[in-house]
Amino acid sequence: MKIDLHASLRAHNTFGFDVSAQYLAYLENKSDVVEFISKAESDRQPWQVFGGGSNLVLAKDLPGYTALMQIKGKSLLKETATHFYVEAMAGESWHDFVQWSLDMGYPGLENLALIPGTVGAAPIQNIGAYGVELQEVFESLQAFDKSRHEFVTLNKQDCKFSYRHSIFKDEPNRYVVISVCFALPKQWEAKLGYTELAKAFTNQDSLKPIDIFHRVCEIRRSKLPDPQVIGNAGSFFHNPVVTNELYQQLKQQFPQLVAYPSGQEWKLAAGWLIDQCGFKGYKLGQVGVYEKQALVLVNHGSGTGGELLQLAEQIKKKVKETFDVSLTVEPVIFN
Known part of the structure; x- marks a missing residue:
């Protein structure tokens, strides 16, 4: 099992945030997985395994052991x-x-x-x-x-x-x-x-x-933007599920509300909610909201995970104030 020391993770997260892993391992077979976890635990270090890095927000350098899953077939x-x-x-x-x-x-x-x-x-x-x-x-x-x-x-x-x-x-x-x-x-x-x-x-x-x-x-x-062109992780927020009572209230107040039935509840289009709050195309430093789809947050080049999380909090606060709906984040956050 190959392990690199203080390795950059910029190419291993689709936002392109420039953070590093203290130890970066490459898992190419099942035995590598066992060896990786055993080594991390024997060294009493934290560990995590990444796939394509398409559902991550890396806001800091990662201590301990990080592995890239590369088993193919x-x-x-x-x-x-x-x-x-x-x-x-x-x-x-x-x-x-x-x-x-x-x-x-x-x-x-x-x-x-x-x-x-x-x-x-x-x-x-x-x-x-x-x-x-x-x-x-x-x-x-x-x-x-x-x-x-x-x-x-x-x-x-x-x-x-x-x-x-x-x-x-x-x-x-x-x-x-x-x-x-x-x-x-x-x-x-x-x-x-x-x-x-x-x-x-x-x-x-x-x-x-x-x-x-x-x-x-x-x-x-x-x-959706191509991560090879502009850093992103696809949809950043879950579509919130609300009660029928809240849906009816919102529908009366906002007739153009976009929603889909989900059993006895309703799934609201998070992108529509964010768009109505005026965030589409908005920028905060080097991060922002994608101009074609408000559900997607982007890194315009040299942004940081910290900036992105700050933007996400602004969006969540405004949506809550406007619609009384709480948004939750899809990607896994390392902060």
Whole structure:
């Protein structure tokens, strides 16, 4: 296992914040994971494992041990009359895996195209986009359980998925995801609940998974900035879920309110709330709110994690004052 001393993390977080790790390790196989955790704990040092760095706010240099998950590989594990069971290792690029699955004839992930990050990070966040959540196609995952000091397999119930949440957030640093298995249906059905997808495919007779994949990529590219061009972590805030009572009050006060039913509650569009507060295109030092999508915070070049968190607090305060709604942050913060 390779370990670098005082290594820059600028290239390993999509905001591009220039912080460093005291020790930076590279995990290329399962045994590296065991060695990494054992070394950090024997040295009595804090530790964390990063994927693609697409869901992080690094506001300080990181003491102790940081690891980059780089275990690669993807394959068809088995096939039944109803499903393809496809596995990808944690260090695989999520988008590349989605594209590979479609190329191989395994549909079901097309709505989740172009989400930045790695396969191993996907279940932690229970990623979702354009009407589909990871838990809908999730079968199981393999992880190293620090508490038991052994590799374990977790099924959907074990992972306790909810909106952008999982057991991995409830018990941070207990599990290191090694691989994820997906159950992809052979009887494919297009998921067109998202308005822009439904409008794009009025004739569904000849619709194919790859068509949705390409359209999702087009939509995302039109709304979200490329991290290679301008630093960002995609959506910065969760869409808040509110009671029907509060929704009705807000709808009466703000007739243009953008919201979606969520069981007995309502999910509000956080980007709309932020936009109404006048933050779209706003700058604070070298960080700001993306001019095309108020849900995205950006680093214009030499910004810091501290500046970004200051901006996030300004946004949360204004939204609370205006709508009586509390926003929560999606990325993991190291502050």
